[in-house]
Amino acid sequence: VTLTNHKLSTRANGAYEITAAVREAVAGSGIGEGLCLVFVPHTTAGLSISSFWDPKGLEDVHDDIDRLVPTRIDFKHEFDTPQDAAGHVKSVLVGVSLPLIISGGKLLLGHSQGIFFNEFDGPRERQFFVKCTHD
Amino acid sequence: MMSPSANPMRDQVLAAPPALHDGFDEMERAARLALSTPEIYGVRRVVLTGSGDSFFAAKAAELAMAAEAGMPVEVRTPMEAGRYVSQVLTADEARRTLVIALSNSGGAARTVEAAGLFRERGALVLAITKAPESRLASTATKSLILPIPPLPSAPGFGPYTFAIVALILVGIRIGEVRMHITMDIAQAARGRLKQFLGGLAPSYAEADAGTVELASGIAGRPIVELLGAGPDCAVAEYGAAKLLEAAGHHAYARDLEEWAHLNYFDARPEDISTIVAIAPESRAQSRATEVLRYLDRLGRHVIVIGGGAAADTALSLGHDVLVIGGNAGELWSPLVLSAPLALIAAHVAAAAGAEYGRGSKGPWADSADASTVQNSATWEPRR
Numbered sequence: 001v002t003l004t005n006h007k008l009s010t011r012a013n014g015a016y017e018i019t020a021a022v023r024e025a026v027a028g029s030g031i032g033e034g035l036c037l038v039f040v041p042h043t044t045a046g047l048s049i050s051s052f053w054d055p056k057g058l059e060d061v062h063d064d065i066d067r068l069v070p071t072r073i074d075f076k077h078e079f080d081t082p083q084d085a086a087g088h089v090k091s092v093l094v095g096v097s098l099p100l101i102i103s104g105g106k107l108l109l110g111h112s113q114g115i116f117f118n119e120f121d122g123p124r125e126r127q128f129f130v131k132c133t134h135d
Numbered sequence: 136m137m138s139p140s141a142n143p144m145r146d147q148v149l150a151a152p153p154a155l156h157d158g159f160d161e162m163e164r165a166a167r168l169a170l171s172t173p174e175i176y177g178v179r180r181v182v183l184t185g186s187g188d189s190f191f192a193a194k195a196a197e198l199a200m201a202a203e204a205g206m207p208v209e210v211r212t213p214m215e216a217g218r219y220v221s222q223v224l225t226a227d228e229a230r231r232t233l234v235i236a237l238s239n240s241g242g243a244a245r246t247v248e249a250a251g252l253f254r255e256r257g258a259l260v261l262a263i264t265k266a267p268e269s270r271l272a273s274t275a276t277k278s279l280i281l282p283i284p285p286l287p288s289a290p291g292f293g294p295y296t297f298a299i300v301a302l303i304l305v306g307i308r309i310g311e312v313r314m315h316i317t318m319d320i321a322q323a324a325r326g327r328l329k330q331f332l333g334g335l336a337p338s339y340a341e342a343d344a345g346t347v348e349l350a351s352g353i354a355g356r357p358i359v360e361l362l363g364a365g366p367d368c369a370v371a372e373y374g375a376a377k378l379l380e381a382a383g384h385h386a387y388a389r390d391l392e393e394w395a396h397l398n399y400f401d402a403r404p405e406d407i408s409t410i411v412a413i414a415p416e417s418r419a420q421s422r423a424t425e426v427l428r429y430l431d432r433l434g435r436h437v438i439v440i441g442g443g444a445a446a447d448t449a450l451s452l453g454h455d456v457l458v459i460g461g462n463a464g465e466l467w468s469p470l471v472l473s474a475p476l477a478l479i480a481a482h483v484a485a486a487a488g489a490e491y492g493r494g495s496k497g498p499w500a501d502s503a504d505a506s507t508v509q510n511s512a513t514w515e516p517r518r
Contacts, residue, residue: 073172081312082172124319 002029002132010122013083015050015058019115022100022130026107029132036100036107037131044087044121046094047128052114062118065090087120094118102132144289144381144481144491148474149343151286151293152335155300158282159329162297166304169279170233174259175312178233180207182258183302184216184249185237186508187376188291192298193237194369195469200306202466203324205315208306217249218514221256229256235305236262239283239294241269244511250274252516263301265294279305290380290491292477295373296470303328303467331463335470338460342475345457349438349475350482352455353408356436359386361476362394362426363412364419367441370412370469374476381484381491391419391426404433411449412476414468415442424448440475441468 004025008016018038026036040047051057068090075085098115101108109115117128140146181204183193193210201208211220216234224232236250241264250260251274262275265283272278279301286293304325311321353359359378363371371388378386389398391411401407409430413423423445430437431452439449440457449456457475484491493499501507 073176075172078172079167081314081318083314084318085172121318123317 004130005127007127008117010119010124010126012122013119014062015116015118017052017114018117022115023107025130026102026132031102031132031134032105034102034132034134036102038098039129040096042126044084044091045126046091046096046118047098048094048116048118049113050116051112053112084121090120142481142485143287145478146287147289148292148477149339151296152339154284154293155296155332159332161282162301163304163325165279166301166308169261169277169305172312175309177231179231181233181235182216183208183210183235184213185246186213186243188295189237189298191369191373192295195366196299196302198366199303199466203306204309205313206309213245213249217252221252222516224256226257229258232258234258234260236260236271236275237298238264238271241266241271242509244509247271247274248513263298290377299470331467338471339474342459343478346475346478347482349455349457350479350486354483354486356406356408357385358407359384360398360407360409361388362391362409364391364417366466366469367412367414367417367472370472370476373473377477377480378483381480382487382489383493384483391422395426399429404435408436410438410440411445412472413441413443413445414465416465417443420444441472
């Protein structure tokens with residue numbers, strides 16, 4: 001079992017690809033067959049799998065998330081900011097963990113699939129964890 | 136709280152840093168929750184108002200607050216704010232104005248009046264006071280209650296510094312909610328402010344030792360003139376007020392530049408002690424250096440409090456200098472530089488055996504229980 005921590009600085013709200021970092025964590029674990037869990041310890045960020053081919057597609061995802069949960073000033077949560085309050089809702093909808101399959105010592109992903117850290121309250125200093133376990 | 140020492144004002148100054156640090160988290164939370172998000176988004180400008188120390192605190196915090204909030208901030212006396220400004224704003228301008236009315240006791244008549252007049256015009260009024268049941272708190276839309284512990288009874292220093300910190304925190308909050316600054320930047324600013332307050336105690340202790348001699352230097356001069364620029368202009372005004380309150384010493388403050396237009400021409404330079412309050416990082420250092428040369432040629436008794444090129448110039452000319460550490464930039468400098476001025480007033484009063492506020496006796500009897508500022512007819516606009 002391995003657990004690795006990864007840092008990233010987000011510049012603004014949006015999707016940040018972390019596929020390479022997760023692949024390296026899997027390779028570094030030496031595990032042939034097992035499971036990989038990616039986890040974000042934040043409440044205004046989330047994880048998703050999406051196509052990496054066209055960055056505009058990622059913008060579409062965020063644009064529509066923003067349409068679902070606009071940053072507005074009537075959230076009951078006022079301890080932080082309107083963007084933060086919206087970020088909490090988006091984080092819940094998107095989720096903060098991703099279970100993935102390790103097969104043949106590699107991450108099993110479709111040919112278009114990338115792993116993305118979704119920032120909903122940026123810019124922030126962020127991190128995520130990757131845990132790999134044998135079958 | 137009564138002070139056991141012979142110098143309660145000094146005791147109050149030295150008690151302020153731990154009180155500020157201890158009360159910071161409560162004040163931060165109060166500032167965070169003082170205004171709702173829709174209220175903050177409804178505001179287009181901020182008017183700060185208060186009298187005496189509250190006015191100086193507002194002036195001292197004005198620029199720091201504006202920088203953090205990303206919004207125009209102006210300071211008005213309550214007379215000006217209530218009877219004049221509130222009456223000439225359009226209804227729309229008034230509705231988009233946040234008035235922050237400061238009074239430690241919450242009983243300053245003119246400040247209560249200004250709060251009421253602005254509320255009548257539709258402005259959002261936030262009271263900053265230590266008294267939740269006060270007239271000001273009940274007149275304002277909302278209140279931010281300062282967690283000021285009992286302090287030695289003396290002309291105020293602790294409440295003045297609490298008010299400055301509260302205003303900076305409200306500024307950070309407004310800037311954060313309006314996304315002028317990010318949450319991380321806002322939180323870092325709060326952390327820096329708390330750390331800065333935690334480091335004030337040694338600066339104040341160092342200033343205490345140096346101000347005893349400075350006080351004896353000015354005690355023999357009939358007039359004390361205090362100069363400052365930017366936030367330190369408020370420091371100068373605060374310092375003059377403390378000399379008046381604590382020692383009854385004739386004192387006044389002047390903006391550094393305005394001095395060259397006006398007080399330069401005073402015909403009795405030998406009667407005047409001039410104190411220049413200037414932060415090491417002050418944008419006014421170059422002008423202060425010029426003014427110090429004029430002061431020297433006039434034969435004035437000069438003291439520079441702060442640091443930087445102006446302090447170096449004063450030293451080279453043979454004048455008194457009190458370099459004080461613990462600064463965190465010009466915009467927060469009033470929290471550092473006000474202490475030595477309060478201490479000078481404390482030591483001048485102690486050496487003269489002066490009763491604070493003339494003991495509210497004889498011709499000053501009207502001021503007993505703050506009657507001269509709390510009992511005053513309220514003005515009502517003609518309908």
